[in-house]
Amino acid sequence: MAKWYLPTEHQLITVVALDTGSQLELQWIFSAYGKLNDRTVFRAYFDYSALIPTLTRYIPSAWIIEREIVDLFGVQIEGTQPGLMLDSDSIQAPLRKNK
Secondary structure: OOOOOOOOOOEEEEEEEEEEEEEEEEEEEEEEEOOOOOEEEEEEEEOOOOOOOOOOOOOOHHHHHHHHHHHHHOOOEOOOOOOOOOOOOOOOOOOOOOO
């Protein structure tokens, strides 16, 4: 993805996180500037205990999406701290199936 992404040609639309029950699937969805309905989706699967690489070194605004995923699924993304959406006394990883 890092070799493909060009900030002058692509924008990050969102990152979708799906709990498969045994792994976390992440989908990074991009669109091309000036090209209606031109979308590119990158998919990867991670074990819950894996350290997931961050996208923020290429797209700084991805920090908010990554913090949501950390809070809602209880996974680790490189350099990302929990606590954006959930307080420490909240139910942890509420969208994770095996918790």
